[in-house]
């Protein structure tokens with residue numbers, strides 16, 4: 001049994017300069033954006049400290065290290081055999097998805113996504129010159145019948161979120177196999193955003209899209225150490241392909257897309273993928289404990305909120321519609337409870353009445369947040 005990860009005292013957390021700690025006044029507990037409160041994995045801290053000490057803060061130098069490190073990680077964790085030469089660094093997951101979409105979309109073509117989903121999906125598509133075609137989840141799962149109907153209209157691509165943020169669902173191997181079959185049948189390329197893959201919690205199993213039979217021909221995966229190791233500010237992700245056809249799409253990107261990768265992000269990503277397993281095991285144990293704690297707190301103090309505990313991620317998708325307030329529940333929790341959550345409607349129309357809560361924090365902060373939310377409800 002690994003010890004739980006420690007969270008620095010609140011006063012120290014407030015010294016952080018990232019968006020989580022700057023967006024709201026000091027009296028607000030920030031449980032909105034997907035940043036974690038834990039201290040970094042020791043191999044990551046060491047490699048970053050050493051880089052700063054030697055003044056190694058220049059440009060990223062493309063090389064084989066990230067591909068090799070990710071291939072090792074994917075093999076150990078998911079039995080996924082990745083060709084390191086087919087791992088192409090990019091600035092971040094958002095840039096990776098947008099640049100691949102630019103290759104696939106002719107102006108104004110639709111791109112399918114399945115809300116509720118990570119809000120930037122709605123922005124990445126028009127940024128790349130397309131328009132969003134919504135194929136909502138059904139009961140938190142991919143609606144494969146609706147996806148078939150949508151694919152039959154030949155959208156330029158489908159952007160998959162696996163595991164799915166915000167609902168925390170890990171799509172099953174069978175669901176992904178059917179998705180891959182449909183994609184091949186209708187020739188709809190899939191961009192699989194797998195940023196939360198290493199955050200699958202006990203009880204669920206992650207299936208990388210490119211391990212699904214037939215998917216390699218039609219899918220590109222976008223991966224990063226940034227979510228599981230809390231490195232978002234360092235800017236490093238990668239596109240992974242496993243067929244000549246999809247490799248050609250990535251090879252079509254201008255070379256600067258790879259060169260804009262963060263040098264420190266690549267150093268940290270290599271360290272995380274190579275030596276981060278022990279810390280990651282502690283993180284998963286810690287998050288599983290917080291998920292359980294949150295369930296107990298909600299049952300005891302906020303029974304009006306309902307949820308399906310996530311299978312992955314540190315994000316809880318809470319249905320607050322029973323509160324029956326006209327105002328967004330997020331606004332009420334912020335103004336009356338001084339707790340910042342993500343507003344559900346940002347994730348699509350199905351998010352109306354929902355809030356998303358980030359529980360990657362200490363047991364004390366989580367308990368205080370729920371206490372404040374509960375007090376806000378009775379106001």
Ligand SMILES: Cc1ncc(COP(=O)(O)O)c(C=O)c1O
Nearest residue numbers: 034092093094118165193195232
């Ligand atoms: C599903 C998903 N994709 C992408 C991102 C952002 O990744 P990046 O910062 O590498 O663009 C997030 C951040 O939370 C996310 O949840």
